[in-house]
Amino acid sequence: MGDKDNLTAILTKVNEIKLEQKPIPVPGCHQVLLQMEVVGICGSDIHYWLEGRCGPFILKDPMVMGHEASGVVLQCGSEVKSLKPGDRVTIEPGYGCRRCEYCKTGKYNLCPDMKFCATPPVDGNLARYYVTEADFCFKLPCNMSLEEGTLMEPLAVGVHACKLSKVTLGSVCFVQGSGPIGLSVLAAAKAYGAGAVLVTDYMDYRLELAQKMGAFKTINTSGMKELEIAEKVKTTLGCEPHATFECAGDVTCARLGLHCTRAGGTVVLLGMGGMEMNMPFGAALVKEITMIGSFRYNNDYPEAIEMVRSGRVCVKDLVTHRFKIEETQKAYETHRDKVGNPIKIMIYCNKNWDGKPK
Known part of the structure; x- marks a missing residue:
């Protein structure tokens, strides 16, 4: 390849992201080389940047950022049959060892040897070029944009959580937190036929988007106490929810x-909060409530793509800001400082990007 420009965003240490040139990688026999197009900023990226950790995952060495992504296939390995150069794809950013019990039973998200983009010590894909496993790339339908492809990552999180809780026609749901993950849960729940979805947050601009995306009702919980919120939720819904989704990483939300x-x-539980929490488990006992963790996704990308392709889910409104890769630091600062009420910030990696959504 004649092009030598593989500008890459690297988290060198807490609060420091540097842009460096890296060699353009060569795909193995089951891999593809991608021209990276659109990479989203996730809350986990911000945690690594500001704190050097996200839950149990700790940054010890410099790491390439980015895991929500889409791109275009440039080169295929010798054994790749499912893709060809020119295909637009969304990238599932993690894959397991393929040999352990978890991988063989379809729960590869729990593989102890999972390789997941931008999760220490694995590098991410915020670069001009990236190599990944071909079977974890999914072709985008012709009516889906590259930005929508990037948003399949958070939507797959929502799909996985709804499947775990068996959301179905008429389900009543309570979603805590209306960031990208909470909004993705809302979208997936509606696509599965939920009858009413209540969303809470303490930021009005996020709740406004939740309503636009189909929330039955929203509540701004700023300044409210725990049991006060609980009572408000029940009276607003007119009943207790079948399924509650904690998407804020907050112990009060988990208790609620x-x-x-x-x-x-x-x-x-979806939010990556504290590793220890004080919980009212007596309520779980007497009401036989199931509390379950939802970690990433497995085999959920195809459903997420079909939800958008078919028009059952619209994710376009999640995108509030766009930057080129040279502006990565500014993009992260925009997220941190909540400049312009950000929901999902996109970074464009292709040096030929013309500044328009793709």
Whole structure:
């Protein structure tokens, strides 16, 4: 390849992202080389940048950022049959060892040897060029944009959580937090037929988007106490929810799930909060509530893509800001400082990007 420009965004240490030129990687026999197009900023990226860790994952060495991404296939390995140069793809950013019990039973997201983009010590894909496993790239339908392809990562998180909690026609759901993950849960729940989805947050601009995306009602919980919120949720819905989704990484939200959810219901933990929490488990006992963790996704990308392709889910409104890769530092600062009410910030890696959504 004649082009030598592989500008790459590297988190060198806490609060320091540097742009460096890296060699253009060569795909193995089952891999593809991608021209990276659009990479989103995730909350986990911000945690690594500001704190050097996200939950149990700790930054010890410099790491390439980025895991929500789409790109165009440039070169295929010798054994790749499913893709060809020119294909537009969304990238599932993690793959397991393919040999352990978890991988063989379809729960590869729990593989102890998982290789996941921008999760220490694995490099991410915020670069001009990137090599990854071909079978974890999914072709985008002709009616889907590259930005929508990038958003399949958070939507797959929502799909996985809804499948775990068995959301179905008529389900009543309570989503705590209306950032990209909470909004993705809302979108997936509606696509699965949920009858009513209540969303809470303390930022009005996020709640406004939740309403636009189909929330039954929203509540700004700023300044409210735990049991006060629980009572407000029940009266607003007119009943207790079948499923509650904690998407904020906050112990109060996790506790609320046990206070609010109906007997026999499910509380799903998605937010990466503290490793230890003080919980009212007595409520779980007497109401037989199932509390379950939801970690990333497995085999959920095809459903996420079909939801958007078919028009059952619209993710376009999640995108609020766009930057080129040379502006990565500014993009991260925009997220941190909440400049312009950000929801999802996109970084364009292709040096030929013309400044328009793709």
